[in-house]
Amino acid sequence: MIRRSTLAVISLAALAAISLPVQWFFLNRSSDDNASIYSYHRYLTLLPYQNDDHRIPKDKVILKKIKAFYEAGPLSAPVPPTQSSPYTLDDVISVLPTFHDVFGVVIYDPSTDTFMLHYSNNMRWIAGCHKLVTSFQALAHSLRTMFPERFKPDGNSNSPPAELALAISSGDYPGVGHNDCYVGLEPTPCVPAKLAPVLQFGSAFKSPEIFPSMIAMPMAQINHVSCFQTFAAHQMVCPYYQARSPGNPQGLVFEETVGVGWDDLIPSVVWRGTDFSYLHRLYPRLRQPDFEMDVGSKLEKLTYEYNVKVAATRAMREVYDQLIPRWRSVIWTAEAEREAEEKQKALPKDSKEVVVPWANMKFASAMHAGFKTPPSKIPYYQEFEEHGIPAGGEGMSLETLARYKYHIDTGGGGGTTWSGTLEKLGLPGLLFHHETPMKDYLHDKMVKWVHYVPIKEDLSDLKEKFDWAESHPELAKQISDNATRLVKSLGTQEGFSIMFNEFYETPLRAVVEAFQPSKRRDSGWLDAMVDNDLRPIMQCSGYYSHDCEGLVKDVTFSQAARHGRDFERSQRRIK
Numbered sequence: 138m139i140r141r142s143t144l145a146v147i148s149l150a151a152l153a154a155i156s157l158p159v160q161w162f163f164l165n166r167s168s169d170d171n172a173s174i175y176s177y178h179r180y181l182t183l184l185p186y187q188n189d190d191h192r193i194p195k196d197k198v199i200l201k202k203i204k205a206f207y208e209a210g211p212l213s214a215p216v217p218p219t220q221s222s223p224y225t226l227d228d229v230i231s232v233l234p235t236f237h238d239v240f241g242v243v244i245y246d247p248s249t250d251t252f253m254l255h256y257s258n259n260m261r262w263i264a265g266c267h268k269l270v271t272s273f274q275a276l277a278h279s280l281r282t283m284f285p286e287r288f289k290p291d292g293n294s295n296s297p298p299a300e301l302a303l304a305i306s307s308g309d310y311p312g313v314g315h316n317d318c319y320v321g322l323e324p325t326p327c328v329p330a331k332l333a334p335v336l337q338f339g340s341a342f343k344s345p346e347i348f349p350s351m352i353a354m355p356m357a358q359i360n361h362v363s364c365f366q367t368f369a370a371h372q373m374v375c376p377y378y379q380a381r382s383p384g385n386p387q388g389l390v391f392e393e394t395v396g397v398g399w400d401d402l403i404p405s406v407v408w409r410g411t412d413f414s415y416l417h418r419l420y421p422r423l424r425q426p427d428f429e430m431d432v433g434s435k436l437e438k439l440t441y442e443y444n445v446k447v448a449a450t451r452a453m454r455e456v457y458d459q460l461i462p463r464w465r466s467v468i469w470t471a472e473a474e475r476e477a478e479e480k481q482k483a484l485p486k487d488s489k490e491v492v493v494p495w496a497n498m499k500f501a502s503a504m505h506a507g508f509k510t511p512p513s514k515i516p517y518y519q520e521f522e523e524h525g526i527p528a529g530g531e532g533m534s535l536e537t538l539a540r541y542k543y544h545i546d547t548g549g550g551g552g553t554t555w556s557g558t559l560e561k562l563g564l565p566g567l568l569f570h571h572e573t574p575m576k577d578y579l580h581d582k583m584v585k586w587v588h589y590v591p592i593k594e595d596l597s598d599l600k601e602k603f604d605w606a607e608s609h610p611e612l613a614k615q616i617s618d619n620a621t622r623l624v625k626s627l628g629t630q631e632g633f634s635i636m637f638n639e640f641y642e643t644p645l646r647a648v649v650e651a652f653q654p655s656k657r658r659d660s661g662w663l664d665a666m667v668d669n670d671l672r673p674i675m676q677c678s679g680y681y682s683h684d685c686e687g688l689v690k691d692v693t694f695s696q697a698a699r700h701g702r703d704f705e706r707s708q709r710r711i712k
Contacts, residue, residue, distance in 0.1 A: 232333055234314070278370070311342070332350045334350045338357045340555075405473075425464055473496035
């Protein structure tokens, strides 16, 4: 029997645990009250997410999950159903105020039998808008191909099909406008709960509570939305989902591609990519390091004999929580290199053993003067390198990455890596999947501890998960094999058909059928466009893969046009 005194102690402990965030807030208040309030609310908002179950399950639990998915099939993970309530053109237009940029209204005009993309005069046309145009081009062709009965006369030549209105957006991160809800200052949902559906061709919010009507669609890339467009038109699987070969240099890389088995892989967590910002609208205070402020000023206080590399690494660890995830991975790499250097020194002088750092995560490029540039040519990164912080690394092809046992898909500007996750799932090594508040459509088919090992958003458990994998090689290999099986299934007719149905045809059918056209049989929708300062910028007939034309001269469609040419080339390869 538990005594009352014991219960009192337990209750007090629980109360103290609950009150810790409040104590943290008041003890850390700065002169800027708004900043402190922001920090506290952000802390409370992320607390449930950061505590999402990232703990390592027992071996038997992992084996049970793996067995269940192996028996059910590689694509058996259930996808959240697309539920679209009836909506009208006015409902589509009501979405407009929730976006800042990269948002369009697609209208099918029955009088001209064309699809038209409209963009607001009140929104800036930014570089990322080419992804919106790419998405629209693929969408127009797919709608015509997949639902021909919807876009032709219904048997009476005097009765044309009804109009259609769709809300679409695209980008690494949805172009939503500033909203205190997104940064945790207000409760979800962050937009009115009954908005018209928004087809987001790119990364979307993982939690449906943030933007309930947003639907994650294939990303605006030739190896994503264009492959779904290809399947809609020809029922053929894109070469990008096939194994890489001399005849298919852009395909995926598997174990047989490089001929290196699990036991011969290099036991390091490897990553190469570009130094981008990270979810700056969600985390405006996360930053890249400033060498002088974070490292240089602290090294000035050291004696000459002190190990500068060790001191610089420790200085970077002190600002770890302030930095974006990709720079946090650089800190892990620096610490891994210091540890490997010490172990190498401890070996006998005649030893031929080479101690490999457990982490090898570095930038292969960074934006400099508008171009992707190797870090070795940028003074900013050179300064870190000179003090033992391995910010820059050599570029690696997929074939080179395939020789490593562990991979991580650290999120970039939109919180995900788009194609990087798919490519790394197929490699012979194990994927440490960076879990963030964002997702890509493919993530719904990935199951933690079946296809990947989950890593917290702040990467704080990366070393722990690496140590687990090293001590559980059989389980780690089984997870890796499951991931490869998943990716290989996408290259089959049956597997891609499942993906196509769940992530393309079903959501498109749902939003098309949910639209309630006007009872008028003229172009009354034009008045709504004009009244809301929306102008047509491109039109497509949708009968062919690239039959679109720009309607304005003050925006650039060059990258979208290139996408169309790439799509046509991919069709020729398929045929």
